[in-house]
Amino acid sequence: MIINLYISNPRGFCAGVTNAIKASNELFQYIKERPIYFYHEIVHNHFLTKELIKKGAIFVNNISFVPDESYVIFSAHGVSDEIERIANEKNLKIIDLTCPLVRKVHKEIQLHQKNGMDIIYIGSKNHQEAKGTLGRLNESKFYIVEDKNDVDTLKPIQIERLAYISQTTLNVDKVKEIIEKIQKRFPNVVGANVDSICHATKNRQNALKNILNNHEIDLILTIGSDISSNSNKLAEIGSEFKVNSYLIEDKNQIESEWIEQNMKIALTAGASAPEILINETIEYFEKNYNAIIHNVVFIEEDVVFHPPRLFRELKKRFETQNI
Numbered sequence: 001m002i003i004n005l006y007i008s009n010p011r012g013f014c015a016g017v018t019n020a021i022k023a024s025n026e027l028f029q030y031i032k033e034r035p036i037y038f039y040h041e042i043v044h045n046h047f048l049t050k051e052l053i054k055k056g057a058i059f060v061n062n063i064s065f066v067p068d069e070s071y072v073i074f075s076a077h078g079v080s081d082e083i084e085r086i087a088n089e090k091n092l093k094i095i096d097l098t099c100p101l102v103r104k105v106h107k108e109i110q111l112h113q114k115n116g117m118d119i120i121y122i123g124s125k126n127h128q129e130a131k132g133t134l135g136r137l138n139e140s141k142f143y144i145v146e147d148k149n150d151v152d153t154l155k156p157i158q159i160e161r162l163a164y165i166s167q168t169t170l171n172v173d174k175v176k177e178i179i180e181k182i183q184k185r186f187p188n189v190v191g192a193n194v195d196s197i198c199h200a201t202k203n204r205q206n207a208l209k210n211i212l213n214n215h216e217i218d219l220i221l222t223i224g225s226d227i228s229s230n231s232n233k234l235a236e237i238g239s240e241f242k243v244n245s246y247l248i249e250d251k252n253q254i255e256s257e258w259i260e261q262n263m264k265i266a267l268t269a270g271a272s273a274p275e276i277l278i279n280e281t282i283e284y285f286e287k288n289y290n291a292i293i294h295n296v297v298f299i300e301e302d303v304v305f306h307p308p309r310l311f312r313e314l315k316k317r318f319e320t321q322n323i
């Protein structure tokens with residue numbers, strides 16, 4: 001059997017995840033105390049979470065469970081004012097690995113609040129990023145829109161001072177539709193020109209669409225965890241193009257009945273999916289299906305983020321002691 005495998009680029013780790021994972025792994029060298037506490041999974045990927053647990057990480061969803069004065073790592077999704085307040089009250093040593101692009105959304109929503117706006121937030125109410133972002137508000141009212149139908153049922157207390165903002169990891173086309181609907185219902189609404197979806201989410205979606213537009217793809221495989229927002233949004237693109245699409249954790253979840261002779265398969269990966277799982281999947285297709293590999297580059301990414309001050313201080317202290 002021969003298949004053609006079209007590998008989408010960019011795929012996998014974005015700058016925010018690279019920064020968070022690299023820093024988290026290095027911290028096990030710089031901090032001697034164990035366990036090291038992580039408030040929430042550092043990024044939404046089961047494989048990476050398990051790897052950190054093996055090293056001595058404890059993940060907590062309640063900041064009160066972290067013993068006073070311990071180190072605590074904040075995940076790339078960001079936290080609310082309340083979580084920061086409790087962490088400071090407990091004298092926790094915070095290493096905040098919130099992605100700078102999520103932090104930018106926090107600043108934007110707070111600016112809207114300062115200008116007296118109420119907020120229409122486009123995103124998933126149960127997602128950690130949504131909780132962190134909306135938890136930055138203490139005066140403005142907010143209304144959550146998860147899909148376009150929610151726009152019809154919005155009943156804002158006042159409609160003259162409304163602003164919209166979105167989660168960073170959503171489906172670009174669906175958010176565009178939602179924004180158009182919001183603008184139609186509330187003509188005075190203000191917001192970013194398009195949305196707050198980050199460049200990494202957009203690039204991964206556009207790279208996959210580029211393959212779908214230029215090759216007759218029979219199947220899409222997206223590597224990523226079921227809890228990862230941007231991985232789910234990549235997999236959902238299949239329904240827009242009417243192509244079978246599966247979100248898989250790794251190669252072990254590929255079902256042999258999905259694969260047929262001469263198939264054209266598009267392979268992508270969410271921003272939190274590690275490269276090792278992508279490479280294993282490519283090898284699996286080469287070995288079992290004589291896959292012909294096509295690397296399709298839509299855009300090169302050169303964004304780099306850096307870890308926060310406390311991380312840099314710990315690193316410097318470690319290096320000085322080990323000279």
Ligand code: SF4
Binds near residue numbers: 015016100200230
């Ligand atoms: S997906 Fe976007 S917002 Fe999330 S960590 Fe990556 S760059 Fe940051």
